Each structure stands twice: as structure tokens, then as C-alpha cells.
Amino acid sequence: MNRYDSLTIDGLQYANWSEKIFREMNEGGVDAVHVTIAYHENFRETVLNMEQWNRWFEQFPDLICLARTATDITEAKAAGKTAIIFGFQNPSPIEDDIGLVEILYSLGARFMQLSYNNQSLLATGCYEQNDPGITRMGKQVIQEMNRVGMVVDMSHSAERSTLEAIDISARPIAITHANPQFWHKALRNKSDTVLKALAESGGMLGFSMYPHHLAGAGDCTLASFCEMIARTADLMGIDQIGFGSDLCQDQPDSVVEWMRVGRWTKEIDYGEGSADNAGFPPQPSWFVDNRDFGQLRVGLSEAGFSKGDVDKVMGGNWFRFFSDSFAPR
């Protein structure tokens, strides 16, 4: 156990969950993780994924628990557990039914991306050629998400849709896992325009440690990563940033294929990869699993962040954001 006084929160993971990983979260002093429980799953399939999590909560009550509120996180920390926050990378779990927003909120969901790479019923994904912005249903769903306390996440959405979501949402939104394009130009990373609008509206960016989002991919150094964070803090302010590691630990390559192609195409789509780099890319040496959050603390200090600012980036900002976001209006 390596718990810090201050909070350590990860804004996104999609690991191949196991007791081993839950123990690593505990060893790493990770107090809360937003876990993806749906990529392309429909409502019933998402519920099946929740059922699996319920089994894990029952099997490992000393390691993990479900977080419905920010307070659940501090209680989990006090009990030495990692709080799990449910989220979707795609609005597929609500199908075409706005009533499912509140149903899924009641079941614990606290984040939902309005699109995942492709056009959805709500918004455009970052790999589409054309982005007509938030749809009619999208506007209604944002309003409903605002009402119940489910955070709009635009990590995989296209630029115009993202800017419109920031504008339409009455509550701050999140980009839980992405990096700035000024550091590494990737379709999934975000422009200065988006990052500034996000920050000005009170939203949050979670820095990704997924190799395709890193300058130099798996060879990216911790110093380069933390220097990028310092530049982003200059752009967005120290209060609007945290981590969203996008850690996909222990997943077979079949899972990255599922993420990319789901059931929407019969062809192979390599997403952020390529034909000769189709699987999960290797992680940078300084962030391999949940025990490595301590290295991020060191890296931030060495990049010149004060102790107080390190605490904000490590989890304090996410905690404040969760406190403001997870309750009904």
C-alpha cells in the first residue's frame, strides 16, 4: 500500500480487469478510476457488463467499490479501496431512447461519450470526414445528461461537435483521455481552440498515456510528457487538467480490433494504428500499470510543478469536477 494523503484519480482505463489489476490499483494508491464499460454495446449488453462488475464488487469488497458520488471516493480512500466510476465511450447503451440516460445513471454510469470515432445518433466522431455538429437528439440528450448528473465526454468526437457540446451543455464537460495536438498531431488529440473552450467552460482534460497519443509513442519520455503538461497548464490553467491514462492493460489484440470495428464494418479499420502496427502498442516504460502513478508525481515535480499543483493534477481537479458533476441538478 502506497497511499498518498492527496487523491490519485485516473480519468479513464479499459483494462482486462482481474484481481491482479485490482491489487495493482491498490498498491499504486489509486483512489478512483473511471472505467469504460461499453464501446459498442447496446443497452442489454451494457447491463451484462455491469452485472460482471457487480460480481467483482462482491468478490473483492476489500479492493474495489462502485462510486456514485464524489463522497464515495473519499470513503473508498479511507477504507483503502479503489472507487470505480462507470462510463461509456459511445452512446450505444442508450440506443435511441433518451429514457435510458436516467436508467443508466441509476445503475451507476457517470460519463458518456457522445460519439466514438464515427457518427452517432448524437454527435460526430473524430475519424469522420464531415462534422455537422450536435444532432437534434444530441441536444436533447445533453440536456438530460445535465439534469441527471452524467458527464458529457468528447474524447473521441470531432472538433465542431466538441465545440458545440461545450457550448450547449449547461454543465462543464470532459475530454477524459486525449492530449494536445500542439505536442503530438493525431486525430484523437485536441486543438488549442478546443482546449481553450473546454477550460473556459470549466471542463476537464485527462492526459492520455496511450502510446498513439504520445509524441514518440512508447519511446516518449516522462520528461517530454510532463513538459507537455506544463505547457497545457499554461494554456488551460492548472485547475482544468488531470490524467486519463487510457490504460488497456492485459487486453488481447482482439479487443483493440473490437474497439475499432465493433459491428459497424466488415472491413478492418486500424484506427490510430496501421497494418504493420495493428495491435495494442507497447506502453512507455514509466507507465505500464497502476503501480506507476508515483512516477508521474515525480515527473511533475521535476517539471517544476509545486506540491499543491501536483496534487491538483494527480486527482484533486478530477475530485472537484466529480463533486460538481455527479449530482442531479
Place this chain on the structure above:
Amino acid sequence: MNRYDSLTIDGLQYANWSEKIFREMNEGGVDAVHVTIAYHENFRETVLNMEQWNRWFEQFPDLICLARTATDITEAKAAGKTAIIFGFQNPSPIEDDIGLVEILYSLGARFMQLSYNNQSLLATGCYEQNDPGITRMGKQVIQEMNRVGMVVDMSHSAERSTLEAIDISARPIAITHANPQFWHKALRNKSDTVLKALAESGGMLGFSMYPHHLAGAGDCTLASFCEMIARTADLMGIDQIGFGSDLCQDQPDSVVEWMRVGRWTKEIDYGEGSADNAGFPPQPSWFVDNRDFGQLRVGLSEAGFSKGDVDKVMGGNWFRFFSDSFAPR
């Protein structure tokens, strides 16, 4: 508004809900109602019914609210609202998936009948010719319901299955809406054997005002009904009884047909009715809608119940039972 200091709780209704009925609940000083939200619905259909209730909670926040705990009922009473408790008359909402017990509990369900007239995956219904008792899955589901805090309801189940459920369940069960066979011999009413076993295990019986369960049907007098309650109190004790009116107000006759035949037969089944009395039977004059609970208080007093015992039967017993039953173990 005609609120009593003591609680008024109805152990079962299936009305054609509307603002009118919610206002009548309020006028009648009804503090909590267990409402049926599924007869034959599968999981997704049950969720649609919950979505409809969510809309009503949003539309009529001054009249009704969802109760997940007994405390929610006292808070509702203090705010002058009627607390709504979700339940199923059939285990169809969990389909063949035990994981759905906890999912539906998270969505608010607090009662589930193990069978409805027919054989289910869990238990035998009261209209089957043979009753082999609680099934393999039934035993597992009872254990899971005990764990999460969902009450086993055997109102429409057959005798052996009911006795086994009482025995297998680690927590007291309920027969939310039925009357004693000693008063009116109907397949849906319960034997002395069942009522004694129910009471000895700490379970609850809710007296039904549905005409097919009444001696004399719609012509049953309040005096006869309350005298039956006094005899049942002698049999079961004053602490194990309450009301479960089975009020089906404003429903078209197509609904009683849906209750009886669902999708399980292509023929007509008249259930407790008959070919010449196929629809909803007329209510007794002393219990037509939710404004009539005051008459039951009067009837109980006139039958010799003390003020304290009237309070127990009107809602105090259900409240204690809910307090003991709705939390996870």
C-alpha cells in the same frame, strides 16, 4: 390533504396511473404504495415501465417520489408526497439471468413474485395442477434477493412453493395481496397453514380489496372484511398484517386480459373471473379509490381494534417490514 400522524401504506396497486390518481393518493393521505410495474414484461420492457415512472416523478415532484428505503417513506410523508415502491408480479423481468436481480434492485425494485398463476423458472403458480416446489434457479434467486434486499412475494404462487419459499428464504417474505381461504375460498386466497408459517417466519400478509378475493365480491361489507381481519390477527398476530388493496383503478378490461393471458396462451383464460364476468369486477362501495383508506380506519375501530392496532394494520407493520427488508444484508 388528510394526512394521519401514523402511516398509511398500501402493499399493492396496479392502477392506470395518472395525475388524478396521484392526487387521490395525496388526498387519501396515502404515504406509500407498492406499485406493480411488471406482469409478463421481460427485462427491457420492465425498464421501459421504469422510464415511464421516471417521467411521472419528474412531472409530479410535489405528489410522488421513488422509495428505495423505508426512510424515503417518512421523508415523503414529511414532504406531503406519496412514496412509490416498485415491484413485479412475475419474475419475467429477470429472464434467465440472476445478475438482473441486483440490476433491478439498483433501479428501485423491492418486491418480486416468484410466480404469477403459472409455473415460472423459479416457482409454481396458484393455478397449476401440480406444484413441485421451488426450482433450482428459484433457490439461487431467493438467496440473491435476500442478499440485495428484494422481498420475495408469493401472492400468486401455489401452496407448496409458498411454504418452501418461506422456509428457504433467510429473510421474512410477503404475500402482498391476498385474503385467508377460511373467509373466502378462492385459489388465490391462502390456507391457514400458509398464513401460520408466514407469520411464524416474520412475514407479512396484505389484505386484498380486489372483489374476487372478497366474500360476497363487490357486495362484501366493510364489517365482514374487518371481522375477517380480526380473525386473521388472531391467527397470525397483530404485527404481521397490513393492506395490499390490489386496486386496479381506471384500467380497461384489456388489462385484466393481459394480466391473465400475457403471451403464454392463444386461448382466453378467465383467471379468477368467468366467461360471463370476464372484465374487472366492480369494487366494494367502501373502497373505490385511494381516498377511501380513512374508511378502513373507521371499519377497523368499529371491529374492535385499538388505536395502536389500527395504526399497525394501516401502515405501521409494513413500515417495520420495509425497514428490515430493503437494505442489503
